[in-house]
Amino acid sequence: MRAPAELLEEARGGSRAALARLLSYVEGGGEALRATAALAYRTPVPYVVGLTGPPGAGKSTLTDQYIAAVLAARPEGEGRLGVLCVDPTSPFTGGAILGDRIRMQAHATDDRVFIRSMATRGHLGGLSLAVPDAVRVLGATGSARVLVETVGVGQMEVDIASAADTTVVVTNPGWGDAMQANKAGLLEVADVFVINKADRAGVRETRRDLEQMLDLGGARDWRPPIVETVATSGEGIAGLLEALDAHRAHLDGAGLVDRRRAHVRAQLEAVVAAALRERAAARAAGAALEAAVELLLESRGDPYGAAETLLSDP
């Protein structure tokens, strides 16, 4: 294992290979992750946009257009744009997913952007803990902004939203019922709604369904705007960027800190729980566990006393 400090230095100097290695440390978990995190978390957190939605909604094409638009409008010295692609439902590893993203390869050699498909190979908390770690590694190596694209499937979209400052939920025309079924989840995470494939029939109905859902969701200090896009042609992307900027401006000040505090608290609780699971596996295993099992079998102890003994052994 090469020292994370060295790799971080090289990555800051522009080495994409060093950055890729650090992200592999994050995915792999264990000591390499811990050493990487100890450094990466010492720099300010980048602004994170989350993009989520069901398979087939057009998220990769939107991501591609987002990258192009951000690079075109990029202010001087803003630093690199980091992009993390997360598909926990894919049976393929990171490399295979990336291979699928042929359009993104247009950006793959652009120094102003770094694209990575995330996989977990050993991270104790799975993707929902690996993603915020990867965000911090990108932040520590020159990315001021990170886009996290995830397939929204059940809990995963909520988990990923808990790493994002602004979360975009991508829908398509004709998805009234599907959205209805997941109403609570969508209201919880969405800061911006996109109706992608807006050149198809049913846009008006989908917009009406979303508006109704927002009406019923009660008063909040931010009402998610609904942006129509046709990602394949780039139509509406400028409107999406405006909506993102508007939400960021809305958050600037106390709102952003409150949101990040809630995210950090949830992340820390998850890390504590994962660390305890690891300890439990280490403690309640092997010879000590088997000895306790035999005592219990002989009616010479109870499981609560035995657990206490297992957990208090040095």
Next chain:
Amino acid sequence: MRAPAELLEEARGGSRAALARLLSYVEGGGEALRATAALAYRTPVPYVVGLTGPPGAGKSTLTDQYIAAVLAARPEGEGRLGVLCVDPTSPFTGGAILGDRIRMQAHATDDRVFIRSMATRGHLGGLSLAVPDAVRVLGATGSARVLVETVGVGQMEVDIASAADTTVVVTNPGWGDAMQANKAGLLEVADVFVINKADRAGVRETRRDLEQMLDLGGARDWRPPIVETVATSGEGIAGLLEALDAHRAHLDGAGLVDRRRAHVRAQLEAVVAAALRERAAARAAGAALEAAVELLLESRGDPYGAAETLLSDP
């Protein structure tokens, strides 16, 4: 709180009120549970029959008939029959469920049987940990045999089977598809199959489906017999008792110890995990957690280091 040692003494002397109090300690968790377990686990474990199946399969009626049949055939000095009724899907508390079991009240004043509806009010591991504890309390107060009746819903039937020496899965005629969907779960837990309501149409098809499932399940040292019953009339109950005795005879010797060792190991691992969750909740909370959150927000630490600090604080 009255001392569990005193209550145990009274319950052994025949006090049903003292026994009920001990079982409430188990349900309530905490110190009272621990003190009760420390005593109850010092006596040999009773023989446990688990009876599980979906709502509406006729489990309470079968249980009622089982109680009557066991009492009628009861060998001298076998001790009391304990019955635990577990319905985790019921919105009612133990009392309400018991009220529903009007037929069982025929046995409610019989000194040779003790019936209890289990609820959890604070047990750290939920019903799947409370049930084995309650079994041991019954064992320590004169029950040599315990029947655990549970609604089989998803994981619950597997959990309860892990407290039983012999598990009966109750089906009804016409349940081919439902059983097919849960094939793996049924094969994992069933030692005896019952086709209850066997006076209805479709018995032959259900038996054929079960046989096929068992054929495909591969060779095991015990092939679960399939017993037909009509619980409302008592038909087939004698056959069920024979099947239970056959399985118990099959297990006697090494098989029973192996099975109980696996159960005890799973139980101990679950208790260790639950104890760690309790510790985590206590540690990663309050002022220490909030202080760590602020450090993280200021980029002055990483969550892995912070978790370690939280967990190592005395």
